[in-house]
Amino acid sequence: MGDVRELPDQVTELVDLSKEYLRQETLEPAKRLGKVAGMSLLAGLLWAIGSILLAVAGTRTLIRVLPEGDLWSALGLVIAALVLVAIAGLVVWRASRG
DSSP: OOOGGGHHHHHHHHHHHHHHHHIIIIIHHHHHHHHHHHHHHHHHHHHHHHHHHHHHHHHHHHHHHSOSSHHHHHHHHHHHHHHHHHHHHHHHHHHHHO
C-alpha cells in the first residue's frame, strides 16, 4: 500500500483522469453529433426548398399545357394538388415502413 502522504496526489490524479475521461467520452461525441445534426437539418431544408420549387414549376407547366380558360386552370391546379398529395403519401408510406 502507498504512503499516506501520496494520497492528495492520487486524489488529484483521479480527479484529473475523471475530467479527461468525461470530456473524451461525452463532450467530443456530443460535438460530432451536433455537427451531423446541423448538416442533416440543412440538407432537409434544401430538399424542402427544392421540392417546393419543383412543385410550383410542375404546376405552372401543367396549367400552361392545358387550354386557355379559368376552368382549365382550376383543373390544372386540382391535378397538381392530387399529384403532390400522392407523392407526399408515397414518401410517408415509405418512411414509416422502416
